Amino acid sequence: MLSYQHAFHAGNHADILKHLTLFFVLSSLNKKDKPYTYFDTHSGSGLYDLLDNRSQKTGEAEKGISRLISSKMEISGSHSLLSDYISLIDRYYFKNFYPGSPEIARVISRQQDFIVLSELHPQEVENLKKNMLHPEFEAPCKNVQVHNRNGFEMLKALTPPKTKRGAVLIDPSYEEVSDYTDCAKTITAVNKKWTNGIIMLWYPLLSHREQEINQMLNDIQSSARSVNPNTEICDLRLEVAAKDSHQEMSLKEYQQSEKNPPRLYGSGMLVLNAPWHLKEDMEKIISVIENLLK
Ligand code: SAM
Numbered sequence: 001m002l003s004y005q006h007a008f009h010a011g012n013h014a015d016i017l018k019h020l021t022l023f024f025v026l027s028s029l030n031k032k033d034k035p036y037t038y039f040d041t042h043s044g045s046g047l048y049d050l051l052d053n054r055s056q057k058t059g060e061a062e063k064g065i066s067r068l069i070s071s072k073m074e075i076s077g078s079h080s081l082l083s084d085y086i087s088l089i090d091r092y093y094f095k096n097f098y099p100g101s102p103e104i105a106r107v108i109s110r111q112q113d114f115i116v117l118s119e120l121h122p123q124e125v126e127n128l129k130k131n132m133l134h135p136e137f138e139a140p141c142k143n144v145q146v147h148n149r150n151g152f153e154m155l156k157a158l159t160p161p162k163t164k165r166g167a168v169l170i171d172p173s174y175e176e177v178s179d180y181t182d183c184a185k186t187i188t189a190v191n192k193k194w195t196n197g198i199i200m201l202w203y204p205l206l207s208h209r210e211q212e213i214n215q216m217l218n219d220i221q222s223s224a225r226s227v228n229p230n231t232e233i234c235d236l237r238l239e240v241a242a243k244d245s246h247q248e249m250s251l252k253e254y255q256q257s258e259k260n261p262p263r264l265y266g267s268g269m270l271v272l273n274a275p276w277h278l279k280e281d282m283e284k285i286i287s288v289i290e291n292l293l294k
Contacts, residue, residue: 002120002121002175003175003252005124006044006045006048006100006124007049007052007054008058008060010044010048010055010061010098010100011048011061011064011065011066012061012065013060013063013064013238014202014204014238014267015064016068017202017267017269018101018200018202018267019085019089019099020282021269021282022101022105023081023084023085023088023104023108024081024275025275026038026104026105027084027108029165029166029167030109032165034163034165035112035165036113036114036165036166037113037114037115037116037161037162037166038109038113038116038167038169039116039158039167040101040105040116040117040118040151040171041151041168041170041171042120042170042172043101043102043117043119043151044100044101044102044119044128044171045100045124045127045128045131046099046101046102046103046127046128046132047098047103047127048097048098048100050096050097050098051096061098063293064293065089065098066093067292067293068289068292069090069093071292072086072090075288078284079281079285079288081285082285082288101169101171102115102128102131102132102144103132111143113163114143114145114163115143115144115145116158116161117144117145117146117147118146118148118151118154118155119146119147119148120148120149122148125146132144151170151172152182152183155168155170155186156186159193159194159197167198167200168190168198168199168200169202170183174203174209175251180212180215180216183216184215184216184219184223187199187220187223187224188219188220191223191224191227191231191272195227198275199271200269200271201269202268203217203267203268203269204264205265205268206263206264207244217235217270220272221233221270224272231272232273232274233270233271233272234269234271234278234279235271236283236286237266237267237269238266238267238286238290238293239265239266239290240266240294241266241294251263
């Protein structure tokens with residue numbers, strides 16, 4: 001269907017949780033010189049203009065990243081990862097942009113690393129190709145591949161990578177209810193053949209989808225434990241509204257709504273083969289930022 005456009009949501013609370021986790025994971029891979037491969041199955045356009053009408057209409061960045069940037073003096077001291085993330089975002093924010101996951105990966109990765117991106121929407125993939133060459137934000141990693149292809153299929157076809165070390169971000173829009181089962185099936189298949197790959201899955205917190213979400217998380221975790229009972233699994237959540245006190249609506253209703261009440265009550269990141277200390281550090285950061293984003 002592909003009616004989802006990330007420009008409505010870039011820089012919101014969900015992006016903050018997702019991109020802080022991505023930042024942590026890639027920074028931990030950077031601790032060794034050996035190259036790694038980063039796969040982004042649902043890439044979006046990579047760079048978002050916060051003055052775009054879609055961003056202005058929902059005000060999600062205003063309630064998200066703008067609040068972190070305006071409180072940076074008070075919160076940056078609480079954790080070095082948080083201050084490093086805010087400094088990175090600030091380089092874009094002061095030009096009224098927000099970087100998406102492909103851009104964040106491009107900036108953090110090194111010359112020796114590989115980035116493999118997939119985006120199905122024809123216009124978004126053109127924007128992504130252009131943004132990955134953006135002269136204003138020239139970044140170190142030159143090994144970037146962009147595929148106009150189904151991200152689930154791309155990941156199953158291209159893993160395990162030659163580098164052996166690496167990470168995946170799976171960030172669907174969950175427009176289709178089949179996304180929940182596609183995520184579980186894809187992660188199960190990839191984890192079986194690439195047992196040390198770090199797999200990050202973003203998921204929405206929606207009361208009316210609780211059953212699908214729990215089923216997906218349980219299926220992934222039990223399959224990973226059956227491959228290796230000692231797999232490090234980390235489930236992080238950032239909640240910005242009380243579960244039953246907000247109005248849930250379809251994406252279409254939301255994009256047409258005049259008031260734009262919160263659509264999700266928060267979101268989560270499930271990480272397989274989580275790097276050392278991810279849980280402790282991210283939980284500390286979430287406790288600092290959660291109240292700011294409510
Ligand atoms: N990961 C991006 C970020 O953090 O900046 C945001 C991605 S956005 C939530 C989801 C994107 O997935 C949309 O641009 C949509 O067009 C794309 N998409 C939807 N289904 C897809 C599929 N099966 N394969 C690849 N891309 C898909």
